[in-house]
Each structure stands twice: as C-alpha cells, then as structure tokens.
Amino acid sequence: MSAFTPEEIQALRSRFPILGRTVHGKPLVYLDNAATSQMPNSVIEAVREFDRTKHANVHRGVHQLSQEATDVHEGSRDRLAKFLNARRREEIVLTRGCTESINLVANTWGRQNLRSKDVVLVSQIEHHANIVPWQLIGNQTGSTVVPIPVLDDTSLDQDAFLKLLEGAAGPVKLLAIQHVSNAFGTIHPVVEMIRLARARGIATLVDGAQSVPHFAVDVQALDCDFLVFSGHKMHAPTGTGVLYGKFEVLDALGPWQGGGDMIDKVSFSGTTFHEVPYRFEAGTPNFTAAAGFTAALDFLEEVGMEKIHDRDTELVAYAHQELSTVPGLKILGTHLPKAGVVSFVLDGIHPYDAGMFLDQMGIAVRTGHHCAQPAMERFGVPGTIRASFAMFTTETEIDTLVEGVRRVNKILGGR
C-alpha cells in the first residue's frame, strides 16, 4: 500500500501553484527538488500576508508592528526547536542558509578549537559547502580536511572510517558529515558514526540539508554538536537556514560577524556580546522569510514526516526499477536506504546533453557535479543526471522521465 492515495497526491499537487506551469509547451515535470523545493500556497501566502500587515524590523522596536514581527520571527525559532526536538530555543541559530551555518561553525568553533595538523573528517562525496569552509579555516589554523572514502555503492567505507577515527591521518577534532548525499541520495549511518566519534571526544557536525526535509531528524537522538540545513530545500523561502548547536557548545563560542543585535555594549574601548543565539545573528534578520519558514514546518507536519519518508522510499524504489531497464544506464548510489534522489549516467552520453534534451521535453532534472566534484572524481564521471523527488512526485512523472531518457538514448547514443 502506498503512503498516499492517488487522490491525496492530487490534492497535494494542487497546493503547489508552480506545478500548473508548462515548459516548452509541455507540462512541467519537476524532478529537481534536491536543488530547491517548491513552495506550497500556504507558504507563499504567509509571506505575502506578513509583508502586507506586519512587516517591521524586529527585536529593538517598542511599537506594535515591531512586536508582532518579532513574535513571528522568534516564533519560527520556537517552531524549529520543536521540529528538531531541541532542548532549548536558544539552540537554534537562524542563518541565511546551510552554507552560512557551516561557515559560522568553521569561523567560531573551528577557529577556537582547530590546531595545526588537526584533522576535520568529512566524506569523500561531501557537498562543497562542507569541504571548502574547512579548507579555508585550515589555511589559518593549519588543520587539514581528510575524506572518508566511499565504496562503489556510494556507502561510506566504515573500516576506513574507524582507522581514520583512530588517527590514521592525524588527530581528528571534528567529524563533519552529510546525513544524506545530495549527489546520490545515500543515507549514511550517522547515529552510529557520531557515537563512535563522541566516544573519542571528537566533535560532530551533521549536514542535514538533504535529510531534514525528508524524514524526522531528532537532534537529541542524533546527539551531534551541530546540525545545519537550509529552508529553501524544505518548502520554506530562500535566504533561510538553521544552525542547531548544543547549548553548552554554542555558549562557549565567541562571535563571528559583527553588527547590530549581536552586541551587549559597544564602545571604542571595547565591546561585549549578546547571549546565545543572538551573538551569532548580526544585522537585521530575514524576518519576512521566518513567517514562511513557520508555514513550511506546519505544512510538513500536516502532511507528516513519516508519510513523506515512506513515499520517498516508494518513489526511489520505483525509479530504480524502471531506470534499470534502460540500456546503457548506470545508477550511481545503489546502497539502500536512500532519500529522494536517483543519480545516473548514460553510456557515451554527456550529462549536459541529456539534461538539455530532457528540458525540451519539460522534464527538469539537474545535471553536472552537484557541487560535489570530489564525488564525481571518485566515480570517474564528469557529472551525473540527477532526478530528485518531493511528496508530490508521481509514478507517471517517473515514467515520463524514463521515456525521455530512452529518447535521449536513441538520439544521442544510437541505442
């Protein structure tokens, strides 16, 4: 039995205005949900309503509008704390996105704790956002970034991981690991990996950009020091992101960006800083988007994270099954479980060409390196074709994709 009835899926689809669009005269088949998710009406209208009635700068204002805007903005923090099962609202730092969240940790925790020769462990198939900030901070601290290799099925090599944890490449100070691979969809066993790291006194950061939108993530169950993700991948507006940090961990960190709101007392003889989480939130926050973030969480919880995950699993299984029948097609990422992504290559066909042709058929997939060049290098491909799903994706859409891929195969591969 499916997680949703066909009627339920149709009802879901009708909540997303963009799904009514056509592309090159064909109905849009949106299979690029891992790059950015679409916004349901409720989120779009929450943003609009906020800007029409409550738009005002937050925190410092005594007037009614500012109070209402502050309630909405801080309300999104409460809502996020609950969504993640955080112990305290202060554990939620609001950022502009997953990328900023990681840079924030690198420039605060990293600068304070990393020393020359220390190792930051990441995976070999990490998103650039979880590689480059550690390289950049390494230029200042002398620390290095070491990849945990992946096996041919894109799962992490756990033996190699254990050796690295034991110091094979130097003393590990931080495990900074994706929960779900954006390039391949692989769900990594982060709970167990965090347990192993913590047992050795190693700090942990989970890149939840592709997990938090797809299944319930409980920070207390994960027991990580940091969890980062973006709003725009979970039906919330762009320009929103979250850094969850354990209170004691955050509380021990100095500031990163300076400006309004993050200070206690400013003077030219010396400045003191505000408490957590405000210490990390310099400048006017994206308060309009916060209204949309709350609406997005309402939407996700109304649909149900468990059902979303079940549906996701169905779609991945169906796509695997159908794509496997296409000659010359190879799926990268055969290890299960996976979340929402199927990545593949076509023998002798450049992913860019395939993407261009699929686009002409109204099918939006992502092609290229998916901001994970080391992953592409690992598998010896210039890029892949990636279809990524949402709760509103249908089997029919996957059929359209498969049909499209067959045509590409015929035109470009002579198959």
Add this chain to the structure above:
Amino acid sequence: MSAFTPEEIQALRSRFPILGRTVHGKPLVYLDNAATSQMPNSVIEAVREFDRTKHANVHRGVHQLSQEATDVHEGSRDRLAKFLNARRREEIVLTRGCTESINLVANTWGRQNLRSKDVVLVSQIEHHANIVPWQLIGNQTGSTVVPIPVLDDTSLDQDAFLKLLEGAAGPVKLLAIQHVSNAFGTIHPVVEMIRLARARGIATLVDGAQSVPHFAVDVQALDCDFLVFSGHKMHAPTGTGVLYGKFEVLDALGPWQGGGDMIDKVSFSGTTFHEVPYRFEAGTPNFTAAAGFTAALDFLEEVGMEKIHDRDTELVAYAHQELSTVPGLKILGTHLPKAGVVSFVLDGIHPYDAGMFLDQMGIAVRTGHHCAQPAMERFGVPGTIRASFAMFTTETEIDTLVEGVRRVNKILGGR
C-alpha cells in the same frame, strides 16, 4: 511648491497595503522607515509571482525553470549596477544585508591589508555594523578602530578628521564612514572626505544604508572603493544586501565564505575559486528576494530619486519646525542637510516611556540607541525618540506625532 501633490501622495500611499492597518484601534502612523521600509504592492506581488511560477535554484541548472530564475536573479545584479552607475555588473556582490557586506570587506580586504597598529577611521556616531566588524578583525590583525569626533550639531569635526588622516592616531588604512547617520539623519560630506582619503592612498568604504534609499548615489561620482547597503531599507525584501566594490579592488581579494557556486575546482588536494563577484557568493543565494529587489528599484525610479529626496527635505524641515514648538523637546542633529530622520529627547522623560505611549496612539517610532551606542554616549542620553520618513509620509502624520509628543509631555513630564 511640494515635490508631490496631495493626490500624488495619496496615490503613493494606496500602493502600500500596510498603511491600511490600524494599531490599538488607531490608524497606523508609520514613522520607523529608517529601521525597515515598507513594501509596495508591486514588490510583494513580484515575489509572490516568482515563487508561483519561476522558483528554482539558479546558476547550475540547465532546465528552463532554473534558467528563468537565473535570469531574474542575475537581472537584479544588472539593475543594481545601473542604479548605482557602476562600471560593470561584476562590481555588484549580492549579500544578505548591509551587515554581511561590511563583514565581508573586513574578512577579505581587512584581513589582507590591515596590519598591527593600522587605523580604521569611522565616525563617532557610526552604526554598530560599521564598528564591530572592524573591532573583530582588529583582534586578528592588531589594527584599531578610531572614531572621528562629531560636533554638537552631529556633523563630523572636519579639523579632527584631517588630523586623523595625517596620522594623529596611527597610520590610516581605511576610511569606513556612514553616508547618512541612522541615529540623527545627518548627511556627511563623503565626496570631499573620500577625495582627501584617496589623495593619501587610504581605502574607502561608504555605509550607504541610509543614503541609497533616500537619494541617487553614484559610485563613480563618490569614487569609493566599497559601498554597502541593505535591500529592506529601500522597499525590497529582507535578506538582501549589496556590496559594491571597484572591480580591481574586488578582483584582488581572496574568498571569505566557502561553499557551492564560489569555487572553480574543488579537490582535497587544493581548491581554486570562481571569478568576481561569484567568489564572494557562497551557497544558494536569496533568488526569490532578487525578484523583489528589481521591483523595488523599478518603484524607486518610477517615483524618482530626486523627488524622493526633495520630499524628504520638506518633511524634515516641517518636522523640525513643528517639534521645536514642544516644550522640553530637544532635537539631536540640527546640522543640515539631513535625510529622512528626526531624532529628539524630552526633558525628564525616558525614550522608552515615550515610545510606549506613542505606540498606544498608533504612532510607530523607534526609541533607544538605534544600534549606535557610542553616539548616545557622545550626547549623554540613554537613547532618543526617532521619527523617520518615507515618500508616503504626510504632514498630517507629523502633526499626529507632535500632538502625541505633547500628550506624552503632559502625562509623563507634567508639562
């Protein structure tokens, strides 16, 4: 003759949905435009329309939706370049706000160019966003932040400025100066100050948060190295900001935040970076808001920056005139010209109390230190009451403010 006819002002007002609101049963009198401006319908609807029809991740996608979204996003960069009369579109770095823009300069230009004992010159009445980033980077480089004192009328002490330029407090490497004071409205003579600084080989940054929304700012005429400002203060969505930098200056800077989009080639043996401006734009940008930013610039140009400035000047003059008649009221910031802000204190009355009472009358003013604590210290006040205007502000609204202040005076000051 007024810049706008009463009918034109009413027509303008009707474009801002929030102005139809009531607060505590009274019509909203919104005089907090310097904290955040309101959004006209065209901006609110541009955002909504984008999210309903074009919402997709930018830059890396080959599919139609992604191309359209990229055109909108990059279109806002073109539009901004034109608005500021920049030489090239590459001189526009899109950020999450003015605060991030300054932190970006501090962490790139500052880190590369500031040495121990070097001086960053700011004004004594600077916004915290243009003080704290220089203090924080100073902790790393050994450079110091030195304020240019202000006279009693809140204008900058030009004699003291010249002495500081000549090295009275150490070798000056950067002049980082507000164009317009957010606390008092004073317009500083930045063109002349930049000329003096440049003649001595000193780099220059202009904080245009309160100028760019109020009158035409031409970066070639200013001839500054950097100009920074926020979208949300100029009728654009929150979570948007700009760093303008001269191309040669930007091009010489390394990256700050790491992540997707800002790289050329990522590998564990070494990473190379994208060209300007993308090198400074790590992660998924706030592309939805970019749609709104373009609409906001369209709105401003349609109304006309010159008319906006003229109206502003009228409103400030009228407010000065009317408020001066209130016993016990003292205006801080008597130096002209000013832009959009009137700041005052009431003898024996705490600004917070005044703000609370005005709020009950439907009048939204800002009270407190306006993120400029050193400015408050300079004038020996815990804070001020600040009324700030937009092109839709009416004389009647200023009358309501003055009437409200009189009542506050009676209730709290016994006058």
Add this chain to the structure above:
Amino acid sequence: MSGIIASREAEIVEEFSLFDEWLDKYQHLIEMGQKLTGVDEAFRTDAYKVKGCQSQVWLQPGIENGLVVFRADSDAAITKGLVALMVRVLSGAPAVEIVASPLSFLEAIGLREHLSPTRSNGLVGMVKQMKLYAAAYASQEASHG
C-alpha cells in the same frame, strides 16, 4: 491557587478593572512606580542590573523572617511601574510560592505582553532572576530543614 501571591494578584486584578482606558491604566502603573522605594545605593551597580535593550532594571533580593523580599528600580517610568507590580506581588512571599507562580494576573490586566521574551525592557530578565533567587533559597531551606 490559594496563598499570599494569589490573593495579591486578585487584589490587583480588581484594582485594574476600574480602568477602561489604556491611559488610565498606564497612569496608575506609573504612580505605583513612583511610590517604589527603589534599591539601596550599593545595589545600583552592574552586578544587580538586569539588562534590557531599552530600559534598565536593578533588583535587590533578600530574606526576612524566612520570606523572600525584593526591592527594585528602573530608569523608565513604565518599566518601573511594572517592576513595582512584581515587587508588590512577589516580595514577602514564601520562596516555593514565588517559584510556582505563573503570574497569570498579567493576562487579566492586559499587560502580559510586557513579559514576552521578545520585549526589550528588562522585565523578563527580572522575573527570571526573582524566580532563580527564590528557587535557590527554597532548595537551601529544604536541605537545611
């Protein structure tokens, strides 16, 4: 809901029910503030200051006859009135009652918003301090008695 705090709250709710107009209510609040004794000079220091972005509060806690007593002050008139209200309700009450009190009377008199965590008047911080102090004393009492 019996106890000294509850009965004081009831008294205040009745008192404020006389005011239809916000202005009268605030004037009453400000008058209460004007009658506040304030804190001893020695307590008007940073150590006893509860910081708010807009107005400051000073809090001087103590114990008299096994009851928790508070004196307090503020630099803004409305905040001082609210401070006076809190002192009137909580000062001289048993520690356990202070810890347990939800201060729901603020709702009834239409001033709850001033205690929202997003207000920048220092009041939330003050109530937190009051409760922390009472909790510390209560646990001390419990272990000694």
Add this chain to the structure above:
Amino acid sequence: MSGIIASREAEIVEEFSLFDEWLDKYQHLIEMGQKLTGVDEAFRTDAYKVKGCQSQVWLQPGIENGLVVFRADSDAAITKGLVALMVRVLSGAPAVEIVASPLSFLEAIGLREHLSPTRSNGLVGMVKQMKLYAAAYASQEASHG
C-alpha cells in the same frame, strides 16, 4: 552588415529555417559538431580550455594568410555543435569583422539563450576568447601596418 561573417550567418539562418521541431534543429546541430575537426592534441590542455560549469570547450586560435582561424572542441555533443557553428561563422574571417560581429544570427535560429552569460556551458567564454584573440591581432596589425 556585408562581409564574410554576415553572409555565412545568412546561410545558416536559411539552413535552420528548414526545421520546425526543436529535435531536428538539435540533431542538425549535433551533426555539425560531429564533423568538427577538433583541436590538436597539444591544445587539449588546461591552458586552452574555456571552463564551463557543465561542459568544457577547447579553443585553438591561429592566423593564416592574415585571417584569424579557429579550431575548437567540446566534451558535450550540443556544446560541440554550437562550437562548430561559431567556428563556421568566425574562422577564416578578418579580425576586425570578428571583433565587430554581434552574432545576431543566433537570435534568428532560436539559439540565443545558449550565449546568455548565465549559461554554464562554456560557450560565452569561448566567444569572449575568440573576440579577444581577434582584437589582439587586429591591434597588432594596425600598429605594424
């Protein structure tokens, strides 16, 4: 609008006017790419690579009989077709013509979007390189002659 480039453009516009369907157009494009000579092995290096996020282009410029000649290649079939189109139009033309050409034929054959600066196929970069090379040669010629 006379000159060798303009006449080649006209030829291509006519050629493409035969195709109603995008598929036919792209297939024609790809066939053009397949017939492309490509670059010499010595030029298949990073130094001659024009980077795109999605596909790579290699460009080998040269001078023959006072005319600018180009050879080029790409790893993706559609990009290679577009590259072939550019080579066909620009290679063997006088430097000044290359510099001045607005390449407006792309509009007419409905492929302009591929030259938008936001495309990640390396094509914009290639055209930029071609024009730069031609400009350099033109100014050299001018100063020598």
